[in-house]
Amino acid sequence: MSENKEFNPSCPISISDYPNVLLAHGSGGTLMNQLIDGVFKIAFKNKELHKSHDAAVLNIDSSKIAITTDSYVVDPLFFPGGDIGSMAIYGTINDLAMSGAMPIALSVGFILEEGLEMEKLIKVVNSMQVAANKAGVDIVTGDTKVVDRGKGDGIFINTTGIGLIKHNMSIEPSSVVDGDAIIISGDIGRHGIAIMAVREGLEFSTFIESDSAPLNGLVSKLIDSKIEIHCMRDLTRGGLASALVEIAKTSNSQITIDENNIPVREDVRGACEILGFDPMYVANEGRFIAFVKRDDVNKALNIFHSDELGKDAKCIGYVSADKPGSVTMRSCIGTMRVVDMLSGEQLPRIC
Amino acid sequence: MSENKEFNPSCPISISDYPNVLLAHGSGGTLMNQLIDGVFKIAFKNKELHKSHDAAVLNIDSSKIAITTDSYVVDPLFFPGGDIGSMAIYGTINDLAMSGAMPIALSVGFILEEGLEMEKLIKVVNSMQVAANKAGVDIVTGDTKVVDRGKGDGIFINTTGIGLIKHNMSIEPSSVVDGDAIIISGDIGRHGIAIMAVREGLEFSTFIESDSAPLNGLVSKLIDSKIEIHCMRDLTRGGLASALVEIAKTSNSQITIDENNIPVREDVRGACEILGFDPMYVANEGRFIAFVKRDDVNKALNIFHSDELGKDAKCIGYVSADKPGSVTMRSCIGTMRVVDMLSGEQLPRIC
Secondary structure, eight states: OGGGTTOOTTOSSOTTTOSBOOGGGGTTSHHHHHHIIIIIHHHSOOTTGGGOOSSEEEEETTEEEEEEEEEEOOSSSEETTEEHHHHHHHHHHHHHHTTTOEEEEEEEEEEEETTOBHHHHHHHHHHHHHHHHHHTOEEEEEEEEEEOTTSSOSEEEEEEEEEEEOSOOOOSGGGOOTTOEEEEOSOOSHHHHHHHHHHHTOOOSSOOOOOOOOOHHHHHHHHHTTOOEEEEEEOOTTHHHHHHHHHHHHHTOEEEEEGGGSOOOHHHHHHHHHHTOOGGGSOOSSOEEEEEOGGGHHHHHHHHHTSGGGTTOEEEEEEESSSTTOEEEEOTTSOEEEEOOOSSOSSTTOO | OGGGTTOOTTOSSOTTTOSBOOGGGGTTSHHHHHHIIIIIHHHSOOTTGGGOOSSEEEEETTEEEEEEEEEEOOSSSEETTEEHHHHHHHHHHHHHHTTTOEEEEEEEEEEEETTOBHHHHHHHHHHHHHHHHHHTOEEEEEEEEEEOTTSSOSEEEEEEEEEEEOSOOOOSGGGOOTTOEEEEOSOOOHHHHHHHHHHHTOOOSSOOOOOOOOOHHHHHHHHHTTOOEEEEEEOOTTHHHHHHHHHHHHHTOEEEEEGGGSOOOHHHHHHHHHHTOOGGGSOOSSOEEEEEOGGGHHHHHHHHHTSGGGTTOEEEEEEESSSTTOEEEEOTTSOEEEEOOOSSOSSTTOO
């Protein structure tokens, strides 16, 4: 292959340590970050990709455009509170929203497995359009591939989103500064537990449904109110803990949070205990954290509380300069604990 | 699922005829078109998607932006003349070029199968960057998912491309008019045969390699020279025949071509005969047709011939208004033959 001349044997992922891809390489933890840093960022060299943010931002003529992409391989396809279709719309909309971009258009690429029930496909496709309507965005272009039976898993969906940035803030990890307040938009852990319940055939005494939802409306209110937002991140793969660690590392700052302020529903907490999960690492699909200027925290909380998707928002902590790259949590019983990424994730194929 | 209320039982794809997805639904023929019209276009209602073109065109502030998406599931991952990585770059660049858009940025989404050799991934990723350099575009954002062993097939790649349109032409099927000349950029059939040779372990007396290549350079020359281009289409899944039929139907015009003018290499023709394929339907990855104003045909051919990727370009036929939606070919022996789409395709997973 003449095109592969640039194969780089000095890549920081040691091929002898990891000669094969593991499920954990796709799960939002340390191994996935090693794969991104050790393979993708080494090959794909450009400024935007190296910012480690949910969306890339480009200047086109006089406009600032955000681009983000995500593939969805969630198993099962249908779960309480959503399905792979609505999730593929909201997830990508949310990644745009996290850079303060309002969605203009989505593309969709399907990889279908031979033998998939046509009725399931139609359900998913209709669910995508309902979700797109709810988020106020059009699906403008698409592609379909079919792979042989046993070489796929029903439906995989890629959605790529284009958004327009109308403000002048640089909403990204490197904009986080000493003193910033960290707001969480609501309770955590529901998406992961909802998926797990279906996958393992578990029944809880209460109904736990995914928090999957489009965040562009709430984010738009925050931006319109002129709150100084430094960074936002949705709490998907790897959950709250991984998002905080990634931002602390990229912004080279310390983050200190208070466990008492992190909303977790009692039934979710109970399910986590039974399953041996820590809600800090469980994936969400409609929750995010915002790093805002300390003076703006109350104004920001008021706006969160005025929106259905932010009604339980809380300030969970602050940024300081003490131990760059670290995340510390004051636990419910008052002790301090270091928060780190998991190497893989508790729940593969959660999104 | 409350989100699936809009499930449409009157969909034109009869679920009783096709209760399950077939490989042919992804192969560029009649069944794929039925799936697009009967499922996707019914659910995803908007003007851009209904244009049946390779890329959607959006007006953002004062700029005209093209967006296109493609997933690549080619089997095998490596083949003479390319691999899934270079193909995922060129294929998407080419879809942008077909609307006259010059690429600005690409996103990339990987779906990896657990157990994939890391070395293969690194080879593919490096090949993508070499291809991106060759086409002059950056990969600005990405995503990686890993699925369990036996639920994927090594590497699937989605690339979505954003391009900028700097001209004022509407280069799309509906712009085709009576009298247009049709130019083909070069010989056809090599990509499909190259893939087939590896897949089936065939050996030919000559070396047949894929024509996979980025077309944005050649298209840019055509646009800069002010040639009046009405439509362009790359000849991927379904080959030349399917592209012509799609355009004849969308533009409601008749297309008449001359088989003697369609370049096919002797070794490719021989391989097609052995394998029972018609080169008219075999996929290409670096070939396209351009519908140009009849007066511009010689000027256009000169530009094609000045570029390595167009040096064997020929005018293969003309558009007329006689039998709207039909494609007719004068065969080598002088008889007239109707060209139609295949229902599926000769070669699944060719791209």
